[in-house]
Amino acid sequence: MNVVAWVLQIVLAAAFLAAGGMKVARPKPVLVSAGMGYAADFSDGAIKAIGLIEVIGAVGLILPWLLGVAPALTPLAAVGLALVMAGAVVVHIRRKEQYAAALVLGLLSLVLAVIRFAS
Template identity: 80%
Template sequence: MNVVGWILQIVLAVAFLAAGGMKLARPKPALVAAGMGYADDFADGSIKAIGMIEIVGAVGLILPWLLDVAPILTPIAAVGLAAVMAGAVVVHIRRKEQFVPPLVLGLLALVLAVIRFAS
């Protein structure tokens, strides 16, 4: 199960680093132009905060478990990212947008949390 956990950790960390980095690096109009129409519903600061949460969560998926320093933080980070994705699913459903990607990421984060809490 450790190999499955590591694969999930790496895949989720890459996905959340990319998504969070994009939210932090690009201005709101660029995000909307890149197909993230939901950005119109949020203030710039809120988008940046979501991006920072995703980046911190991605780091939390890897470092505590890798360094064996407070490894309980890894499943906690996974639960937090799942909560962020639950919010994303709600936003996308309200806007009648595609909600499957955040749903899948959230479910994978929950699976990782279960695996790591059990370890």
Template identity: 60%
Template sequence: MNIVLWVIAGLLAAAFLMSGAMKVVQSREKLIASGMGWAEDFPPGGITAIGILEVLGAIGLILPAVTGVAPILVPFAATGLALVMAGAMVVHARRRELPMLAVNAVLLILAAVVAWGRFGPYAFSA
């Protein structure tokens, strides 16, 4: 199970790193034009803040575990990303963007699995 958590954390980190970086470097208008209609409901600073949270969460899923420095941050990062996905689900539900709800639900569940595993039975040993 430990290797499964590593794989899930790695996939989540890659997804959130790419998604977050896109929100940080692209303009609000470019995000909207690329199909991210939800960005219409947020100011540019809010979109950047979401992107920064996603990038930091992605780093927090991997770096502490790899370096052995404060590995307790891994489940906290996973929990934070699960909360970001819960918020995304609310936004997409209000906008009736049902296909995005499924994507958000999968990411939320995967982040919750990593948080559960690292807080509980597969925590990193000190």
């Protein structure tokens, strides 16, 4: 089960690092023109905050468990990211946009949290 957890941790960390890094690094108009229409509904600060939360969550998925320093932070990071994705699903449903990616990332985050809380 440890191998499954590590695969989930790496895949989720890569996905959240990429998505969050993009939100932090790119200005709002670029995100909107790149197909992230939901960004138009949020302030620049809110978008940057969401991106930063995703980046910090990605780091939290890997480092605590890898270093053995406060490993309980890894499943907590997974729960936090699942909550962020629950919010994303709600936003996408309200805007009548595709929400499958956010739903899958949220569910995988919950699976990881369950595995790591049990470890």
